[in-house]
Amino acid sequence: MTELRDRVQDVLARDACSGCGLCPRLDRGLEMRLDAAGYVRPVAVGAPAEVPDAARTFARSCPGVRVDAQRPAGSQRHPLLGSFFAVWEAWAVDSDIRLAGSSGGVLTALHAWLIDSGRVARIAGAAGDAARPRRSIPVTITSREQALAAAGSRYAPVAALSNPDAFAAGTAVTAKPCEIAAARAAQGSLGDEAPLLLSFFCAGTPSQHATDTLLDGLGIAPDRQVDALRYRGNGWPGRFAARSGDTEVSADYEESWGSTLGPTTQWRCKVCPDGVGESADIVAADSWVTDERGYPQFVEEAGVSALIARTRRGLEMIEAAIAAGVIAVRPLDIDGLASAQPLQTARRRYLLARLWGSALAGRRPPQYRGFGLARLGLAHPRRFAQVLRGTLRRVQAARGRRG
Numbered sequence: 001m002t003e004l005r006d007r008v009q010d011v012l013a014r015d016a017c018s019g020c021g022l023c024p025r026l027d028r029g030l031e032m033r034l035d036a037a038g039y040v041r042p043v044a045v046g047a048p049a050e051v052p053d054a055a056r057t058f059a060r061s062c063p064g065v066r067v068d069a070q071r072p073a074g075s076q077r078h079p080l081l082g083s084f085f086a087v088w089e090a091w092a093v094d095s096d097i098r099l100a101g102s103s104g105g106v107l108t109a110l111h112a113w114l115i116d117s118g119r120v121a122r123i124a125g126a127a128g129d130a131a132r133p134r135r136s137i138p139v140t141i142t143s144r145e146q147a148l149a150a151a152g153s154r155y156a157p158v159a160a161l162s163n164p165d166a167f168a169a170g171t172a173v174t175a176k177p178c179e180i181a182a183a184r185a186a187q188g189s190l191g192d193e194a195p196l197l198l199s200f201f202c203a204g205t206p207s208q209h210a211t212d213t214l215l216d217g218l219g220i221a222p223d224r225q226v227d228a229l230r231y232r233g234n235g236w237p238g239r240f241a242a243r244s245g246d247t248e249v250s251a252d253y254e255e256s257w258g259s260t261l262g263p264t265t266q267w268r269c270k271v272c273p274d275g276v277g278e279s280a281d282i283v284a285a286d287s288w289v290t291d292e293r294g295y296p297q298f299v300e301e302a303g304v305s306a307l308i309a310r311t312r313r314g315l316e317m318i319e320a321a322i323a324a325g326v327i328a329v330r331p332l333d334i335d336g337l338a339s340a341q342p343l344q345t346a347r348r349r350y351l352l353a354r355l356w357g358s359a360l361a362g363r364r365p366p367q368y369r370g371f372g373l374a375r376l377g378l379a380h381p382r383r384f385a386q387v388l389r390g391t392l393r394r395v396q397a398a399r400g401r402r403g
């Protein structure tokens with residue numbers, strides 16, 4: 001065992017791994033594989049083959065060890081949504097991209113433009129596996145066609161940083177917030193350039209098994225070949241849709257994400273301080289239409305994303321994309337965005353209670369700095385105590401089941 005492998009083992013033992021795929025880039029003897037519970041985890045497949053300073057890079061970058069909030073100079077800070085320079089509602093001007101995207105197709109439009117304009121050579125992203133559409137895989141996007149093929153959210157495990165291109169010169173990375181936090185923290189140790197980092201709000205990674213359960217419930221049994229599968233897109237929020245031979249099935253967003261996929265998110269995501277992509281340069285989210293109480297309504301219409309510039313570099317890119325006619329924008333009030341994202345705001349508000357509950361039950365969570373969790377949590381002491389007790393009970397029960 002090396003120091004790095006010991007540290008990876010510790011993260012796995014604490015169930016704190018997010019499945020980001022960074023550690024296989026630090027030790028080529030590790031590989032990301034699906035585990036019995038349906039999450040991707042690092043597995044030793046060969047003798048250690050480490051990059052220089054691997055253990056130290058891991059200690060500051062693995063999202064199962066620590067995550068630090070970013071405070072770029074000159075940015076404003078929202079207590080629940082993090083640092084920002086500007087916030088808009090946005091959508092792809094190209095109607096095919098807007099339709100194909102998860103919400104407004106903004107990330108796909110930016111991908112296509114970044115490549116067409118020569119600003120980057122490639123984008124490390126994620127997409128459905130063409131050979132096995134039930135599965136999601138890291139992909140390298142080098143053309144507009146590939147950008148379109150990768151449009152849409154994959155509500156399933158995919159270790160975006162395990163892509164060997166993720167740290168190559170001239171690459172932009174689009175990935176989940178934990179992956180982007182790891183990529184930013186690892187900068188300098190893997191590749192010399194600081195890549196442009198794009199992300200999206202993330203409620204968490206569901207188990208791969210949930211995709212199979214959903215398909216099974218819709219009439220495509222686990223042993224049947226699937227020819228095409230998408231979780232979102234072709235509308236907003238769009239339907240989960242799959243094809244197997246002559247059989248076509250679909251489910252709306254509430255049935256797919258709300259009832260089947262969402263409830264299976266891994267433990268690390270339940271104690272995530274940053275579902276809002278604080279380490280990214282540019283972040284997209286669903287800009288849900290809300291009812292009079294501010295709660296999201298999932299009614300079908302033309303997609304609209306929320307778009308946040310978190311750094312000056314992100315701001316300059318977005319302004320250039322607007323000027324080039326790639327995306328259209330209108331102003332968005334950040335408090336309005338916060339109230340349309342109740343899962344994100346509640347998770348951050350009571351995260352400290354979950355962390356304490358987890359630690360009291362014997363499961364050491366990752367360390368988080370700069371998120372203001374104490375101030376947020378202790379502002380509502382009664383609810384804080386309820387969440388702490390609930391977490392303590394759940395973690396004790398889970399540890400008991402594992403023996």
Ligand SMILES: Cc1cc2nc3c(=O)[nH]c(=O)nc-3n(C[C@H](O)[C@H](O)[C@H](O)COP(=O)(O)OP(=O)(O)OC[C@H]3O[C@@H](n4cnc5c(N)ncnc54)[C@H](O)[C@@H]3O)c2cc1C
Nearest residue numbers: 101102103104105106107108125126152154202203285286
């Ligand atoms: C697991 C998950 C949870 C989410 N939770 C929320 C939430 O709580 N609130 C919210 O507002 N939005 C959430 N989203 C994001 C939302 O679904 C849209 O991605 C976002 O609105 C951007 O839409 P878009 O049309 O601009 O992106 P698109 O143009 O559709 O582009 C999306 C890009 O994201 C990348 N991608 C897709 N899935 C993954 C994945 N699993 N891992 C890494 N990269 C991926 C692909 O490379 C793709 O190009 C979540 C997405 C995922 C994958």
Ligand code: SF4
Nearest residue numbers: 017018020021023062
């Ligand atoms: S969170 Fe990422 S870096 Fe940490 S152990 Fe899991 S896959 Fe490896």
